[in-house]
Amino acid sequence: MTMLRVRDVTVRFGGIVALDGVSLDLNRGEILGLIGPNGAGKTTLFNCISGVIRPDAGAMFFEGRSLKFAPHERARLGIARTFQNLQLWASMTVQENLTVPMDALGGRNTFSDALHLPFSTYAERASAERARAILHVLELDDYARSLAGDLPAGIQRRVEIARALAVRPQLLLLDEPAAGLDARETEHLAELLHTVRERFHVSMLLVDHDMSLVLPVSDYVYVLDFGKVLAKGRPSAIQNDPKVIAAYLGEESEKTDEVLSATRRHQEAPLLEVKGLAAGYGHLEVIRDVNLTVCPGEVVACIGANGAGKTTTLRAISGMIHPRSGKVTFSGRDVTGQTSEQISRQGLLHIPEGRGLFPNLSVEDTLRLVSNSIGKEPDLATAYRLFPKLKERRHQAVGTLSGGEQQMVALARAVLARPRLVMVDEMSQGLAPTVVRQLFETIRMMRDEGIAVLIVEQFVESALEVADRACVFEHGTIGHSGSAADLRADRKLISGSYLGTAVASIAGNGNGHHADPALMEIVSVKMPAALKRTLEERAENEGRPTGAVVMELLEKVKR
Amino acid sequence: MTWSSRLTVRVLLALLAFAVLARLPAGLDVGFQFDAALAVVWGFGILSLVLLTGYVGQVSLCQATFAGVGAYAAGMMVSTYHAGYLVAVGVAVLAAFALGVVVGLPALRLSGITLAIVTLGIALVFDRYVFQDAAFAWFTGGSGGWRVDGATMFGLQMDSSRHLLAAYIVLVALFCVVALLMVNLHDSGAGRRFRAIRDSELAASTMGVNLTRYKLLAFGLSAAIAGLGGSFYPLVAGSVSPQPFWLFTSLQLAAIAVLMGVRYVPAAALGGVFMAFVPDVLTRFGHGTVGKFTYDISFDWFQIAVGVLLIIQLILLPDGVWGDLRSRVAHATARARYTARVTKKEQVRVA
Numbered sequence: 001m002t003m004l005r006v007r008d009v010t011v012r013f014g015g016i017v018a019l020d021g022v023s024l025d026l027n028r029g030e031i032l033g034l035i036g037p038n039g040a041g042k043t044t045l046f047n048c049i050s051g052v053i054r055p056d057a058g059a060m061f062f063e064g065r066s067l068k069f070a071p072h073e074r075a076r077l078g079i080a081r082t083f084q085n086l087q088l089w090a091s092m093t094v095q096e097n098l099t100v101p102m103d104a105l106g107g108r109n110t111f112s113d114a115l116h117l118p119f120s121t122y123a124e125r126a127s128a129e130r131a132r133a134i135l136h137v138l139e140l141d142d143y144a145r146s147l148a149g150d151l152p153a154g155i156q157r158r159v160e161i162a163r164a165l166a167v168r169p170q171l172l173l174l175d176e177p178a179a180g181l182d183a184r185e186t187e188h189l190a191e192l193l194h195t196v197r198e199r200f201h202v203s204m205l206l207v208d209h210d211m212s213l214v215l216p217v218s219d220y221v222y223v224l225d226f227g228k229v230l231a232k233g234r235p236s237a238i239q240n241d242p243k244v245i246a247a248y249l250g251e252e253s254e255k256t257d258e259v260l261s262a263t264r265r266h267q268e269a270p271l272l273e274v275k276g277l278a279a280g281y282g283h284l285e286v287i288r289d290v291n292l293t294v295c296p297g298e299v300v301a302c303i304g305a306n307g308a309g310k311t312t313t314l315r316a317i318s319g320m321i322h323p324r325s326g327k328v329t330f331s332g333r334d335v336t337g338q339t340s341e342q343i344s345r346q347g348l349l350h351i352p353e354g355r356g357l358f359p360n361l362s363v364e365d366t367l368r369l370v371s372n373s374i375g376k377e378p379d380l381a382t383a384y385r386l387f388p389k390l391k392e393r394r395h396q397a398v399g400t401l402s403g404g405e406q407q408m409v410a411l412a413r414a415v416l417a418r419p420r421l422v423m424v425d426e427m428s429q430g431l432a433p434t435v436v437r438q439l440f441e442t443i444r445m446m447r448d449e450g451i452a453v454l455i456v457e458q459f460v461e462s463a464l465e466v467a468d469r470a471c472v473f474e475h476g477t478i479g480h481s482g483s484a485a486d487l488r489a490d491r492k493l494i495s496g497s498y499l500g501t502a503v504a505s506i507a508g509n510g511n512g513h514h515a516d517p518a519l520m521e522i523v524s525v526k527m528p529a530a531l532k533r534t535l536e537e538r539a540e541n542e543g544r545p546t547g548a549v550v551m552e553l554l555e556k557v558k559r
Numbered sequence: 560m561t562w563s564s565r566l567t568v569r570v571l572l573a574l575l576a577f578a579v580l581a582r583l584p585a586g587l588d589v590g591f592q593f594d595a596a597l598a599v600v601w602g603f604g605i606l607s608l609v610l611l612t613g614y615v616g617q618v619s620l621c622q623a624t625f626a627g628v629g630a631y632a633a634g635m636m637v638s639t640y641h642a643g644y645l646v647a648v649g650v651a652v653l654a655a656f657a658l659g660v661v662v663g664l665p666a667l668r669l670s671g672i673t674l675a676i677v678t679l680g681i682a683l684v685f686d687r688y689v690f691q692d693a694a695f696a697w698f699t700g701g702s703g704g705w706r707v708d709g710a711t712m713f714g715l716q717m718d719s720s721r722h723l724l725a726a727y728i729v730l731v732a733l734f735c736v737v738a739l740l741m742v743n744l745h746d747s748g749a750g751r752r753f754r755a756i757r758d759s760e761l762a763a764s765t766m767g768v769n770l771t772r773y774k775l776l777a778f779g780l781s782a783a784i785a786g787l788g789g790s791f792y793p794l795v796a797g798s799v800s801p802q803p804f805w806l807f808t809s810l811q812l813a814a815i816a817v818l819m820g821v822r823y824v825p826a827a828a829l830g831g832v833f834m835a836f837v838p839d840v841l842t843r844f845g846h847g848t849v850g851k852f853t854y855d856i857s858f859d860w861f862q863i864a865v866g867v868l869l870i871i872q873l874i875l876l877p878d879g880v881w882g883d884l885r886s887r888v889a890h891a892t893a894r895a896r897y898t899a900r901v902t903k904k905e906q907v908r909v910a
Contacts, residue, residue: 050765051764051765052761052764052765070764070769071764071765072764072765072766072767072768072769072770074765075765075766075767076767080765080766081765083761083762087759087761087762088758088759088762089754089755089757089758089759089762089763090758091754091757091758092751092754092755092758096751096754099748099751100748100751100752100755100763100766100768101766101767101768103748103751103752104748104752104755104766104767104768104769113743113744113747113748113749113750114740114741114743114744114747114749115740115743116566116743116747120747120748123748124747124748127748163762163766164766166766167766167767
């Protein structure tokens with residue numbers, strides 16, 4: 001019954017013990033959730049099981065046999081994995097991505113392949129057939145011929161799962177499949193995982209931060225903390241386990257509406273003023289007519305679905321890309337079209353998605369680098385006061401820190417530069433709930449120090465708690481804006497804009513991939529099932545016929 | 560398009576290419592005929608990089624060394640063992656394959672710049688030591704190198720001085736066959752495994768691709784292709800010397816491969832022609848006088864030209880000359896087709 005048995009696995013990186021005698025059992029047919037704070041060792045354990053890291057001690061058994069080291073041997077046994085940081089073969093089509101594992105395991109011959117012998121041709125057809133079947137279950141039929149690297153991140157995550165299924169696995173290892181997905185997409189993924197289990201008879205090991213995915217999907221959950229198993233049990237039990245709550249989930253924050261999100265009235269002139277901003281990549285215009293203001297000492301949140309233009313807006317403001325039209329004024333001066341260096345010198349800092357850190361520098365050296373921009377030695381004590389954890393790690397290389405700690409370094413570095421406005425892109429992506437809460441706490445502290453903050457967030461709820469005001473992005477422009485408290489009250493408004501932008505995110509995400517004409521074609525002609533459902537729901541919400549909604553969206557897509 | 564029909568098209572294209580290429584140098588003088596044969600030899604060198612760098616993403620700066628090993632092995636077989644040239648070519652290819660696998664061993668652990676430096680070291684060792692030291696006279700024929708006279712193949716005279724064109728035609732035929740196999744390989748299972756290693760080694764290994772096996776195979780096959788080209792060098796030039804296979808040729812092969820588009824098989828033909836003809840044209844016609852001004856663009860200018868072109872290409876045609884032209888043409892046709900369809904729809908609507 002037990003399919004995977006992990007016994008006392010220990011992994012050390014230099015002096016750090018990443019895994020300390022971890023044992024774990026996974027039964028056939030089970031979906032096993034693995035959660036824990038950043039740096040708890042989830043990814044390390046995951047890499048041990050998939051054969052990417054060799055443990056220093058301990059043993060692993062699959063179907064009663066001891067596991068050999070090489071990763072491709074594990075694939076042969078029926079263990080397949082996905083990657084959190086998307087490792088699709090970007091220059092190959094989705095279908096080719098799926099056929100690689102199939103014929104890598106089929107024992108075909110390079111020479112017969114090059115000669116196109118009938119044997120190879122036959123196997124080729126069989127692989128293509130199976131690939132189509134898998135794509136169909138994952139609702140990816142329409143993407144079979146697209147280049148994997150051109151697809152939006154959400155679709156790429158599904159292709160990762162499809163490719164892993166092509167290994168014909170008995171055990172599927174899923175590494176943060178919900179990272180970067182919004183609430184709706186996550187819900188859909190949960191359904192999909194159940195379908196996959198039924199159709200392909202696989203067991204799964206699921207690592208994710210998103211409790212709305214792990215808890216409903218898993219049959220059993222392990223919680224790691226500091227390289228050890230902190231708790232294990234059924235999801236309902238884990239949810240109420242006091243140890244787990246303390247270490248990871250954190251208390252449900254009370255809705256403190258009073259001081260925090262009360263709209264501040266500022267008499268002073270706005271710090272940042274953006275008027276009619278338009279920008280894009282290549283021949284695609286991603287944002288247009290964006291108007292936005294941030295007052296001194298104010299927290300403004302930008303929310304909206306993937307591909308709605310939030311990131312591009314930040315990039316155009318900070319000078320990372322050149323605005324096509326419009327005007328950006330910062331503390332009374334026109335900074336439109338200046339380089340990011342010039343803009344940052346005036347006190348407007350941008351922490352991009354991925355944080356822009358140097359992996360080989362130590363924490364302390366990274367922070368000291370700030371002296372370059374402020375012209376004097378920074379006051380490290382301030383940084384360590386705000387982020388006590390960084391003091392412990394100050395001699396460690398940034399690249400070896402966990403994701404949450406790296407985000408702290410990025411924030412600390414920004415604070416030390418004494419900016420007047422900090423823009424943070426996707427601050428909480430891939431981070432555990434407790435860490436996210438800490439980070440939002442720091443945002444609050446930054447505001448108390450008089451620094452204005454503009455954040456882009458997927459965690460709408462948390463963002464609106466911290467923010468004074470919020471802008472909801474829709475199709476590359478700001479659909480609504482207002483006080484955070486009002487927006488929190490008006491949930492429908494927000495979810496509406498999330499649905500609307502689904503079309504835009506399929507036609508081309510905002511991260512620099514230009515819209516593929518074929519993709520536009522798919523959007524307009526062969527509507528994928530998920531999109532169709534979204535549209536129908538939207539029509540119902542608005543009390544209009546579906547056709548009217550589709551026509552309106554098509555108009556927007558055309559523009 | 561189905562597999563078999565795609566294969567038929569490819570075979571026809573290869574035959575057409577052969578028919579055209581085989582006739583081209585017939586009208587040229589002997590000097591240019593020699594260049595044409597040399598172009599195919601270096602064409603194989605670049606083809607070997609298309610496989611290794613273009614398909615598998617591995618860096619190598621010692622492809623000329625593989626060609627040199629092929630050339631010396633063929634020379635040795637003919638001169639010392641009086642083997643037929645076909646046998647000599649076979650031995651040369653095997654020798655190059657073996658060396659390629661050995662060079663591939665460090666690639667199991669290294670990649671990028673470190674791998675480039677290791678292969679550079681190998682090129683240097685062969686260039687300065689193996690090809691020149693008396694200890695390897697059995698392999699290199701001593702300081703004079705091997706002289707190959709009166710070689711035969713398929714019972715035909717293949718002597719360089721009188722039957723250069725015959726050797727050229729055999730070379731071109733082989734090139735077309737290998738190019739066809741390479742194109743087939745690209746879309747086959749093994750080719751996808753190679754490309755998977757290029758795009759993400761981590762994903763490839765966890766999806767069941769045996770990295771050790773496929774990296775060594777790639778290095779071996781690549782060296783074999785370079786060696787196959789090199790093994791014809793004694794036949795074409797009449798003798799072998801270390802000079803054509805020195806370190807700098809390896810660098811030049813890599814530079815020209817990138818220039819022409821390292822992911823595309825036809826780029827190898829372009830690159831070979833470029834590498835063989837341009838220096839010769841420069842030496843022949845690169846000097847003269849225009850009015851009072853005397854100019855002399857010698858061979859040295861070729862190296863500078865390659866460097867400058869490489870910089871221009873990396874800015875304007877990042878996918879190489881062939882790669883970018885190809886995608887531009889494809890883009891233009893797709894757009895034309897799209898607009899045609901849209902206007903048709905509109906016309907229907909108006910009507």
